[in-house]
Amino acid sequence: MMNTPQQVKNPSSSLKSRFITRFLGALTKITAEDPISSSSPTRIFQRYRRIKVASNKSMAYSVRSRRIWSRAMLSRFRSRRSAFSGRRSSVKTTNCTTSPPPALIKVTINEKKTAKGGLDMQTDELRELVPGGEAMDVCNLLDETAHYIKCLTTQVQVMRKIVDFYHLSK
Amino acid sequence: MESNAGATETRSNVTVSDGGEVAAFESLQFTDEIHRLISAPATDNASSFTALLELPATQVVELLHSPESVKLIVASAPNVEDFKGSFHFPSNTGLIQKDARFSVFSGEGNNKNDKSNSPEMTSKNSSANLEKAVKSEPAETASSLPLVSDPTVENRNIKRKDREKKVKGSTKKSKPATNESLEDAEKLPYVHVRARRGQATDSHSLAERARREKINARMKLLQELVPGCNKISGTALVLDEIINHVQSLQRQVEFLSMSLAAVNPRIDFNLDSSFTSESGSTMDGGNFPSLVTPLMWPDVQVNGYRQQFQHQWHFDTLKQPIWGREEVCNNYVTPENSLLSYDSSANSATLHANQLKMEL
Numbered sequence: 126m127m128n129t130p131q132q133v134k135n136p137s138s139s140l141k142s143r144f145i146t147r148f149l150g151a152l153t154k155i156t157a158e159d160p161i162s163s164s165s166p167t168r169i170f171q172r173y174r175r176i177k178v179a180s181n182k183s184m185a186y187s188v189r190s191r192r193i194w195s196r197a198m199l200s201r202f203r204s205r206r207s208a209f210s211g212r213r214s215s216v217k218t219t220n221c222t223t224s225p226p227p228a229l230i231k232v233t234i235n236e237k238k239t240a241k242g243g244l245d246m247q248t249d250e251l252r253e254l255v256p257g258g259e260a261m262d263v264c265n266l267l268d269e270t271a272h273y274i275k276c277l278t279t280q281v282q283v284m285r286k287i288v289d290f291y292h293l294s295k
Numbered sequence: 296m297e298s299n300a301g302a303t304e305t306r307s308n309v310t311v312s313d314g315g316e317v318a319a320f321e322s323l324q325f326t327d328e329i330h331r332l333i334s335a336p337a338t339d340n341a342s343s344f345t346a347l348l349e350l351p352a353t354q355v356v357e358l359l360h361s362p363e364s365v366k367l368i369v370a371s372a373p374n375v376e377d378f379k380g381s382f383h384f385p386s387n388t389g390l391i392q393k394d395a396r397f398s399v400f401s402g403e404g405n406n407k408n409d410k411s412n413s414p415e416m417t418s419k420n421s422s423a424n425l426e427k428a429v430k431s432e433p434a435e436t437a438s439s440l441p442l443v444s445d446p447t448v449e450n451r452n453i454k455r456k457d458r459e460k461k462v463k464g465s466t467k468k469s470k471p472a473t474n475e476s477l478e479d480a481e482k483l484p485y486v487h488v489r490a491r492r493g494q495a496t497d498s499h500s501l502a503e504r505a506r507r508e509k510i511n512a513r514m515k516l517l518q519e520l521v522p523g524c525n526k527i528s529g530t531a532l533v534l535d536e537i538i539n540h541v542q543s544l545q546r547q548v549e550f551l552s553m554s555l556a557a558v559n560p561r562i563d564f565n566l567d568s569s570f571t572s573e574s575g576s577t578m579d580g581g582n583f584p585s586l587v588t589p590l591m592w593p594d595v596q597v598n599g600y601r602q603q604f605q606h607q608w609h610f611d612t613l614k615q616p617i618w619g620r621e622e623v624c625n626n627y628v629t630p631e632n633s634l635l636s637y638d639s640s641a642n643s644a645t646l647h648a649n650q651l652k653m654e655l
Binding site: 152169170172173175176177180181244247248250251254255263264267268270271273274275277278280281284285287288291292 | 506509510513514516517520521530531534535537538540541542544545547548549551552553554555556557558
C-alpha cells in the first residue's frame with residue numbers, strides 16, 4: 126500500500142486494515158445468508174452484486190468523510206438504501222461505479238479529441254468515473270482522482286489476495 | 296507603483312548596457328543589497344529564503360520589479376570583489392565598501408536606505424543621470440514607504456507560488472528551503488506568486504498562473520501513480536491514461552467480486568473465533584465454462600492477475616448478458632468443481648484463516 130509521507134498512519138489503523146476488517150465482515154454476512162443448496166447463476170449474480178457493493182462500501186467507510194468522493198459514495202448508498210426499502214423493488218439502482226460499456230466510451234473519446242477544448246472532454250470523463258466528481262473543480266478533481274486510484278488499488282490488492290487464498294487452499 | 300516600475304525600467308535598462316559607469320554603479324547598489332541579503336542568514340535563524348526576503352520590505356518591491364537585474368547581480372556575486380577592484384572610481388569604491396560594511400551590521404532596511412543614501416548623495420563622480428537616478432530612489436523609498444507597504448501587501452495577497460524558483464541565481468542552499476516553503480505556501484491562506492520576466496502582472500493572470508501550476512503539480516502526482524504515464528507527454532494523453540487506469544481498476548473490482556461470489560465457500564471469516572466450514576462447493580462452475588474453457592479457468596485466474604486486466608473485461612461484460620438469462624447450466628459438471636471443493640475439517644480452516652491473516 127502506498128504510504129505517502131503526508132499520511133503517516135499507524136499501521137494498525139491504516140486504510141488497508143480498516144478495509145480488510147470491514148470487507149471480510151461483509152463477506153461472512155453475505156456467505157452466511159446464502160442457502161446451502163447449490164446456487165444457481167442468478168444466486169451467484171446476486172451474490173456478485175452484493176459483494177461488489179460491500180467492497181465499495183467498505184472502502185468508502187474506511188475513508189469516512191475525509192474525501193469528497195467517499196462522501197458522495199456514502200450518500201449514494203444511503204439514498205439508495207432508503208429508496209430501496211421504500212419501493213421494495215428488485216430493480217437494482219445501478220451501482221454507480223460500473224462504467225458504461227467501454228466501446229461507447231472509446232467512441233466518444235475519439236470523436237471529441239478533435240474538439241478545441243480537448244481537455245474538457247477528459248475532465249468530464251473523469252468526473253463520471255470518480256464518484257461525486259460533477260461538483261468538483263479540476264484541481265480538486267485531480268486530487269480526488271489520485272486518492273481514489275490509491276484506494277481502488279488497495280481494494281483490488283486485498284480482493285485478489287482473498288481469491289488467491291481460496292484457490293491455494295485446495 | 297507605476298513610478299516605481301518606470302524608475303526600475305530605466306534602472307534595468309541602465310544595468311543591461313555594458314561598459315557604462317552608471318551601469319557599474321547601479322549594479323554595485325544591488326550588489327550591496329544582495330550581499331546584505333546573503334549575509335543575513337548568519338544573523339537570523341531563518342531557515343527559508345522567504346523569511347530572508349520578508350525582512351526588507353522595500354527590497355522586496357525592488358526585487359520584484361527587477362528580477363533580471365537580480366539574476367545578473369547574483370550570478371556575478373562571486374566576482375564582485377574583483378569587479379570593485381577594477382573600478383576607476385576609487386572614492387566610489389571606498390564609499391561603497393564602507394556602505395557595504397554598514398549594511399552588514401545594520402539589520403533594518405530603513406536604516407540601510409538612509410546610510411546608503413548619504414554616501415551616494417555625496418559622491419562626486421556622479422553624472423547628471425546618476426544623480427537623478429539616485430535621488431529618485433531615496434525619494435521613492437522615503438515618500439512612497441506608506442505606498443510601498445500597500446503594494447507589498449497587495450503582492451502578498453496575490454497568489455504566490457515557488458518564489459525561490461524565480462530567483463534563479465540563488466544558491467543551492469535555497470533548494471531545501473524551496474521544498475519547505477512550497478509546503479508552507481500550500482498551507483497559507485494567501486498564496487503568493489512572483490511574476491516572471493515578460494509575463495503579465497495583473498492579478499487575474501497571476502491567479503490563473505498559480506492555478507495552472509497547481510494543476511500541473513497534481514498531474515505530475517497522478518503520472519507517478521499511474522504506471523506507464525511517465526513517458527507520455529501532453530496532458531490530454533496523460534488524462535486518457537488515467538481514465539483508462541481508473542476504468543480498469545473498477546473492472547478489476549467487479550471481476551474479483553464476481554470470482555469471489557463464484558468461489559465462495561462457506562468459510563466463516565470471523566477472525567476472532569474459529570472457522571466453521573461447510574462441505575461441498577456451492578458454485579456450479581456455472582456459465583464460466585461457456586466463456587472460458589474449463590481447464591483455462593485457473594489459468595485465467597493466475598495469468599490475468601499478473602497481466603493487465605484490459606483484455607479480461609471481455610469476460611466480464613460477456614458474462615453479464617448470460618447472467619441475465621435464466622438458463623441454468625447445471626449440466627456443466629466441470630473439472631474445476633472438484634478443484635474448488637474444500638476439505639471440511641475445522642483444523643485446516645483455522646490454519647487457512649491464520650494464513651489469510653498473515654497474508655493480509
